[in-house]
Amino acid sequence: MLTVALCTLRTRWAAFTGSFVALALGVALLAVTGQALAASLDAPDRAPERFAAAPVVVRGQDTLRVPTPSGDRTAEPARPRAVPAAVVARLERLGGVVEDRSFPVRVRGGRGPGGLVGHPWSTAAFAPYRIDAGRAPRAADEVVVTGGWAAPGERVRTDRGTLRVVGTAPGLGFEDAVFFTDARAAELAPLSAQVVVDAEASAVRDAVRDAVRDSVPGSAGVRVLTGAERRYADADPHRDEEALTALNALFGTAGGVCAFVSVFVVSSTFAFAVAQRRREFGLLRTAGATPGQLRRTVLAEAAVVGVLASGTGCVLGAYGAPPLTRRVVGAGLAPAWFTLGDHTWPYHLAFWTGLLVALCGAVAASWRAGRTSPVEALREAAADTGATTRGRRLSGLALLLTALVTLALALAEDPGDLLHRKTYVTRPMLLITAAALLAPVAVRPLTRLLTRLPARLPGATGLLVRENAAAGVRRTAALAAPVLVTVALTGSLLGAVATLDAAKAAEIRARTTAAFVVAAPSGAGFDPATLNRLRAVPGARISPSAAGDVYVLEDGVALVRSEARAVDDPGALAATARLPVVAGRVADLDDRSIVVNEEWQEHTVGRSVRVWLGDGTERVLRIAAVMETGTGDNGVYVTAANAAGAPVDRVDVALADGAGPDAVAAGLRAAVAPSGGRVSSGHAWAEAASSGSGGSGGSGGATRAGLLLVLGIALLYTGISVVNTVLMAAPARAREQAVLRLAGATDGQVLRLVAAESLTVVAVGALLGLAVAGLDLAGMWAALALLSVPAPAVLPWAAAGTAAGVCAVLATTASLVPAAVALRRRGGHPGG
16 A cells, blocks of 8 residues: 555645645744744753842842642742841841842933933942943932943933933943932932842851841841842843743744644645545555555555655754744844754654644545445546535534533633633634534535625626536535635634723723823832822822732632732722722722722622732731722722832822813923823823733733734645645646637636636635634623623724635635646647
């Protein structure tokens, strides 16, 4: 059988080209994905940056530890605690102690770089920064800047006052720093979460250990950082881990979709090839071949294609991985130091996965080949009979039923799970597979529906399109299947993101009743002087709030984090926001209570819950009100007393009776001008906030890049499958087209018929894909309705139409080119 398979591949190589290309590209992508995963698993720890030359760094408690029966649960509070003064006093006996501080600095007029960070000058030597021009700051208005954006002697206007640049230092690549005198930095940022100690590390550890033993308040959890651990004193020390996790999710999703679509292409190709070779298999059966031998022949062909394609894919992956890595790093999706290693296991995994995909794709076709009877050798009719087997129909119905049942169970038990990215990316796969298996059943009715009007028009084109597409069910289904995959994935994935964006936007608009919203600059907060100026604006009732976190232990083992807003005045909050409260009253919120949402395990008004605040402080708070779960962004509300240290980053403003909006807006802008705040109307702020919310579960840059990568892969495979299917069918169609020429049709009429058939089949696939996307989005809409979020399902018609249009262009071009060549060669004679 291997000899027969090799001979078949040699003579029918064009029929297997699509499978070969699809598998080779899939294996290449899997190899690249594996290399990226291997590199991320062996990634080195980021070296210390700001404290690379510091002897020892002592950091206040920055880890929340909650004991549970199954071990400690940990989390990183948003605001680490300061090193206790009593501990600092003990450290000063060992050597010099320098307090570190960090705070945002914004240059007015857009002159300086974004993201400027202020520090005390004494910490510059620990990076180390070296002055290359000028001198160190000595007065409160003097600074040293890095990055070369200002020169000594210049004055710059900032939200920290007008500053005089007295020195510059070369930047080190990880921040744009502004160094103040130590005294001025202490005024601007009173909290010091870490100190640098010029002493032996062992002596520092002993001093901290003694403080804990002596029960010095706040000493528990103080960390002594030396060597590589000093990176934990840098800003956002886990950003590399988060970037690599997002990168793995991106490539993992792409690899999964690649394998899924590869099986589709391979199975479609082999199924169509077997259908075209019925007479050949019938002759082999007549010559004495057994059904098992035919099945083994088809599987041998798949194995040969799989081995060749997998080997080619591994080579492509080896050459393609480095450029792709550079692109990923350049796009900011991976750390700048990210490089590939010399791992070999990704190639083994990719090769054997490719071979397995080839064999799995050919299994169903091999069984169909084994059922070929000897009488098929005498078959002359081109019309398909029995195009859908009972097994295929049962499998399709089973998958469809499974998709519907699992959807119903999710809606009944946890509708919020349908809004998670991993769910709305994987759930359409089940529906797509079911639709593809049942596609031959839907081909005839959909074709007749689409050609009902054209078939009644003068001329035979519409009638021939209908009959040709209906008679060649296998060919039509094989061509419609990849279109179905692309349109369904486009509609489902982009539709899910758009639907969740619309739902979040509706929530934000419904919650916002403030006339104006004053937002602090990114990464900054309003100081007390700015808040006092805002309170003094005539006709304005303000509700300042700060972002924070609240942690709760659920089921005794899970430490769950919730985003929180800390408000100064619950009464003012009720006047500027319409929270989706289902029980209790927001006005009852005080320093001993909390407003939670229904997602919390304990959400009964009047009951008490044990929580940990953003700085790790443990509190027992009474539930004052309960909000709907919504899309998961409702969070919780506490008072400012339960968010000590959190900067006010937003001020909602309601108008007093008789106050003029224009006058209030002018007063608000004047009040926040020194600090760089932005004043927006409530409606404008809600629109901006909803457009920046990003779809569910974080559709940030990596998520959107992942979705575009997935859709790009699907479109690429669709092109391969469509062109391959059309080229496989071209020889059989050439005789039909020649007969039409003998019947009096012109070359133009034949080519128009071919184009109309291709467009009709693409339309069938697009309709099936839209049906799948619509059903998938209907499930998400039902989940949102159950979560009390009245938002419509959004089907991305433009994107789906673009995908279908690309498929139509590919199918039409691939059909017309061989048809035109065949007509020219045959000169209108059916025999050639």
